[in-house]
Amino acid sequence: MAGKRTAKQSAPGLTVTRPTARRGASSTQLAVLASLILGLGIGLVVVPHGTWALAHSAFASLFVTASLIKLVSVVLAQTHKPEPESPGRDAAALPIYSILVPLYREAEMAQQIIAALKALSYPRARLEAILVVEVDDHATRKALYAARPPRWMRIMTAPDGQPRTKPRACNLALAEAKGDLVVVYDAEDRPHPNQLLEAATAFARGGPGLGCLQAPLQIPTCQGFFARQFALDYAVQFETLLPALVRAGRPIPLGGTSNHLRTDVLRALGGWDPYNVTEDADLGFRLAYSGYRTALLRLPTYETPTRSFRAWLPQRARWLKGYLQTLLVWTRAPGRLTLQDQITLWMTLGLSVLSALIHAPLMAWLVFQTAQAMTGHPDASWTLDLAVLLLGWSATGVAMWAGARRTGFAIRASDLVLSLAYWPLASLAASKAILQLILRPFHWDKTPHQPEALRTAP
Numbered sequence: 001m002a003g004k005r006t007a008k009q010s011a012p013g014l015t016v017t018r019p020t021a022r023r024g025a026s027s028t029q030l031a032v033l034a035s036l037i038l039g040l041g042i043g044l045v046v047v048p049h050g051t052w053a054l055a056h057s058a059f060a061s062l063f064v065t066a067s068l069i070k071l072v073s074v075v076l077a078q079t080h081k082p083e084p085e086s087p088g089r090d091a092a093a094l095p096i097y098s099i100l101v102p103l104y105r106e107a108e109m110a111q112q113i114i115a116a117l118k119a120l121s122y123p124r125a126r127l128e129a130i131l132v133v134e135v136d137d138h139a140t141r142k143a144l145y146a147a148r149p150p151r152w153m154r155i156m157t158a159p160d161g162q163p164r165t166k167p168r169a170c171n172l173a174l175a176e177a178k179g180d181l182v183v184v185y186d187a188e189d190r191p192h193p194n195q196l197l198e199a200a201t202a203f204a205r206g207g208p209g210l211g212c213l214q215a216p217l218q219i220p221t222c223q224g225f226f227a228r229q230f231a232l233d234y235a236v237q238f239e240t241l242l243p244a245l246v247r248a249g250r251p252i253p254l255g256g257t258s259n260h261l262r263t264d265v266l267r268a269l270g271g272w273d274p275y276n277v278t279e280d281a282d283l284g285f286r287l288a289y290s291g292y293r294t295a296l297l298r299l300p301t302y303e304t305p306t307r308s309f310r311a312w313l314p315q316r317a318r319w320l321k322g323y324l325q326t327l328l329v330w331t332r333a334p335g336r337l338t339l340q341d342q343i344t345l346w347m348t349l350g351l352s353v354l355s356a357l358i359h360a361p362l363m364a365w366l367v368f369q370t371a372q373a374m375t376g377h378p379d380a381s382w383t384l385d386l387a388v389l390l391l392g393w394s395a396t397g398v399a400m401w402a403g404a405r406r407t408g409f410a411i412r413a414s415d416l417v418l419s420l421a422y423w424p425l426a427s428l429a430a431s432k433a434i435l436q437l438i439l440r441p442f443h444w445d446k447t448p449h450q451p452e453a454l455r456t457a458p
Contacts, residue, residue, distance in 0.1 A: 018270065019329050019330070019332065019333075019336070020273050020275055020276070020329065021273055021275040021276040021282070021325040021326070021328065021329055021441070021442075022273075022275040022442075023332075024328065024441060025328050026328075026332050028332075029328060029331065029332065040055065056381065059358050059362065060384065060385065060388045062351065062354050062355065062358070063355065063358070063362065063388050063389070063391075063392050064388055064391060064392075065347075065351065066351045066354075066355045066392065066395075067391045067392045067394075067395035067396070068395070069347055069351065070236070070240070070241075070395040070396055070398070070399040071395050071398060071399075072244065073240045073241050073243075073244035073245075073399065074240050074244075074398055074399050074402045075244075076243070076244035076247045076248060077239060077240045077241075077243040077244045077247070077402065077403075077406075078402075079247055091123035091125070091126065092125075092126075094122070094123060094126045094197075094200055095126070095179070095180035095181050095200055095203070095204075096126050096127070096128070096178060096179040096180050096181070097122055097126060097127050097128070097179045097180075097181050097182070097183065097196050097200065098128050098129075098130065098173075098177035098178060098179030098181070098182045098183075098263065099117060099127070099128070099129040099130070099182075099183055099184075099185060100129075100130055100132065100170050100173040100174065100177065100182060100183070100184045100185070101113060101117075101129060101130070101131045101132065101184075101185050101186070101187070102132045102166045102169035102170055102173070102184070102186075103131055103132060103133050103137070103140050103144075103187050104133070104134050104137055104140070104164075104166075104169075104446065105137060105139070105140060105446060105448075106140050106143075106187040106449065107139040107140045107142070107143040108143075108449070108450065108451055109187040109188060109449050109451055110140065110143035110144045110146070110147045111143070111147050111451065112187075112188070112190070112451040112452070113131075113185070113187050113188075113189070114144070114147040114148075114149050114153070116185075116189060116190045116191065117129050117153065117185075118150065119190075119193050120191065120193055120195070120196055121193045121194050121196075121197060122196040122197060122200075124150070124152050127152050127196075128152055128153075128154070128177070128178055128179060129149075129152060129153040129154070130153075130154055130156050130173040130176065130177065131144060131149070131153060131154070131155050131156065132156045132157075132158050132169040132170070132172060132173045133155060133156070133157055133158065134157075134158050134160075134164065134169070135157050135158060135159055135160050136160070141155065141157070156172065156173055156176070158172050162442075163274055163275055163442040163444070164444065165274055165275070165277065165279075165442065165444045166256075166279065166444065167271075167272035167273060167274045167276065167279035168274035170184060170271070170272050170279075171271040171272055171274060174263075174266065174267065174271050174272075177263060179263055180262070180263055180264075181199065181200060181203060181260060181261070181262060181263060182260070182261050182262075182263045182266060183196070183199070183258065183259065183260045183261070184257055184258070184259060185257055185258065185301070186256065186257045186303070187449055188303055188304040188449040188452075189257055189258065189301050189302070189303060190301065190302040190303070190452075191215065191258060191299075191300075191301040191302075192215075192299035192300055192301065192302075194299055195215055195258075195297065195299040195300075195301065196260075198297055198298065198299050199213050199215070199260040199297055202295065202297065203260075203262065206293070206295065208262075209291070209292060209293050210262075210292070210293050210294075210295060211261060211262055211265045211287045211290075211292025211293060211294065212254065212259055212260065212261045212262075212265075212283075212284075212287055212292065212293075212294040212295075213259070213260040213261075213294070213295055213296065213297050214242065214252065214254055214255055214258065214259050214260075214294060214295075214296050214297065215255075215258035215259075215260070215296075215297040215299065215300060215301050216238040216239065216242075216258075216296065216297070216298075216300045216301070216407075217234050217237075217238050217255050217257065217258060217300065217301050217302075217303050218231075218234060218235075218238070218300040218301070218302055218303070218407050218409075219231030219234055219235075219302070219303055219304075219305045219409070220302055220452075221409065221410060222305055222307075224307050225418060225422070226305070226306055226307055226308060226309060226311075226312050226422075227305040227306070227307045228305075228415055228418075229415070229418070229419060229422040230305040230306055230312065231305055231404075231409055232400045232403070232404060232409070232411065232415060232419070234303070234403075235400060235403030235404045235406070235407055235409055236396070236399045236400055236403045237255075237403075238255065238403070239402070239403035239404075239406040239407055240399045240402055240403045240406075241348070241399075242296060243296060245344065245348070246294070246295060246296055250288075250340065250341070250344040251284050251285050251287065251288030251294065251341055251344055251345075252284050252294050252348075253278075253280070253281035253284045253285070253323075253326075253348050253349060254280040254281060254283055254284040254294070255280055256278070256280045257280075257301065257303070258301040259280060259283070260297070265287075265290075265292060268290075269283070269286050269287070269290060273329075275325075275441075275442050276322055276325050276326060276329070277318050277321055277322040277325065277442070277443075277444055278318070278319055278321075278322020278323060278325070278326060279322075281322060281323060281326050281349060282322075282325070282326045282329060282330075285326065285330055285337065285341065285345060288337065288341050289336055289337055289341075300407075304449055304450065304451075304452055306447065307450075309425070311447060311448055312425075313425075313428060313429055313432065314432075314445035314446075314447070315445065315447045316426065316429035317429040317430075317432035317433045317436065317445065318433070318436075318444065318445045319429075319433075320352070320353055320356060320426075320429055320430050320433035321433035321434075321436050321437050321441075323349040323350075323352055323353050323433075324353060324433060324434070324437050325437070325441070326345075326349055327345065327346075327349055327350060327353070330342075330345055331345075353430060353433075355392075355426075356426035356427060356429060356430040357427060357430040357431070357434075358427070359423050359424050359426055359427050360424040360425075360426075360427030360428070361427065362385070362388075362389065363389065363424050365385065366382075366385050366386060366389055369381070369382040369385060369386075370382070370386075393419075393420065396419070396423070397416045397419070400415070400416065400419070401416075
C-alpha cells in the first residue's frame with residue numbers, strides 16, 4: 001500500500017507564479033471601471049434616452065458577437081478531428097507519467113478514483129499517482145487507505161496554509177513529481193484507459209513546442225434538468241469551441257482537469273496560480289505567452305455532472321469568478337499577450353462573463369417589451385431585441401447539437417426547449433461571482449460529488 005507523504009509547507013518556485021491573481025485589480029483597472037460607471041451614470045441623468053440607446057446597442061452587439069462565434073466554432077470544429085495516436089514503442093521507452101489528484105472532502109469518491117486510475121493501461125513501472133489530501137480531511141484520507149491503492153499511488157498530506165485551493169495542492173504535488181509528463185485528474189474523473197498512451201505519443205511527435213494536451217471532458221448519458229444541460233455545456237465547450245480555437249491556432253482556456261503537460265515546461269512557468277480559482281484557464285494563456293502550443297486529444301475523460309441547482313450555482317459562480325480573475329491578470333499589462341491572443345481572451349472568457357451577466361436582464365426586458373406589444377404599444381426596439389435573442393438561442397442550439405453529435409450524447413428536442421429556462425440562471429451565477437470577487441476573491445466553492453459506476457469507451 002502507498003505510504004503516507006507529507007508535503008512541504010511551501011513549494012519554492014511553484015507558489016510564486018507571476019503574473020498572479022493575488023494582486024487583484026490594479027489602480028489603473030479600477031480607475032477605468034470607475035470612469036465607465038460614472039460616465040454611464042452621468043449619461044443616464046443628462047441624456048437618458050441617448051445613453052440607454054447606446055448601452056442597449058452595445059449589449060445587443062455583444063450578444064450577436066457571442067452568437068456568431070458559436071456558429072463559426074461549429075464550422076471550424078468540423079475540420080478539426082484529431083486522429084488517435086498509436087504508441088509504437090516499448091514500455092521502457094515511454095516517458096514517466098505523474099498523475100496529480102487533488103482531493104478535498106471526497107471520501108465517497110475514493111473507491112471510484114482509485115478504480116479509475118487502476119484501469120489506465122500505462123505501464124506501472126513508468127507511472128506514479130500523487131493523491132493530495134488536506135491536513136484536516138481525515139475522512140478522505142481514511143477512505144483512500146481503505147481502498148488499498150497500489151504501491152505506485154501515494155497519498156500526500158497538504159499542510160495547513162492559504163489559499164486552500166486546488167492549484168495550491170497541485171503545486172505541492174508537482175514539487176515532488178518524478179514524471180517527464182504530468183496530468184491532473186479530479187475525484188470524479190474516469191479517464192479512458194489509453195489516454196496516457198495517446199498523450200505520450202502525441203508529445204513525442206509534437207516536438208518541444210507542444211506544451212500541453214487537453215483531453216475532452218464528456219458527460220455520459222444522464223437524466224435530470226441540470227445534469228443534461230451541464231452535459232450540453234461540456235459538449236459546446238470541448239467539442240466546438242476548443243477544437244475551433246486549436247484549428248485557428250489560438251490559445252485555449254484549459255479545462256479544470258485532464259490537461260497533460262510537460263513537467264519541465266510547467267515548472268518553468270511557475271506551476272499553477274494558487275490564487276486563481278480557474279487556474280486552468282489562466283494556464284492556457286500563460287502557455288501561449290511563453291510560446292507553447294496546446295493541442296487536443298481524442299480519447300476523453302468521463303465526468304459526473306452537477307445534478308441540482310444547489311450544486312450548480314456555486315460551481316458556475318466559481319468558474320465565472322476565475323474568468324474575471326484571469327481577465328484582470330492578463331489585462332493589467334496588455335502587451336504580455338499578442339493582439340490576437342488578447343482578442344481570444346476576450347472572445348472566450350470576456351464574452352462568457354458578459355453574456356452570462358446580461359442574459360436574464362435581456363430576457364426580462366424582452367418579456368416587458370412583448371407585453372407592451374400585446375397592448376398595442378410596442379417599443380421601437382422590440383423586433384430587434386427579439387431577433388438578437390432568437391439568434392443567440394439558435395446559435396447555441398446548433399452548437400449544442402453539433403457537440404452532442406460528436407460525443408454521441410443523445411440530445412433531445414426537450415433539451416433545446418428547456419435550455420431557454422437554463423441560460424438565464426447564469427446571470428445569478430455571474431452576480432454571485434462578482435460579489436465573491438470583491439468580498440472573497442480566493443474562496444473555493446466546493447462542488448459535492450456522488451460516485452457512479454465506472455465507465456470507459458473503446
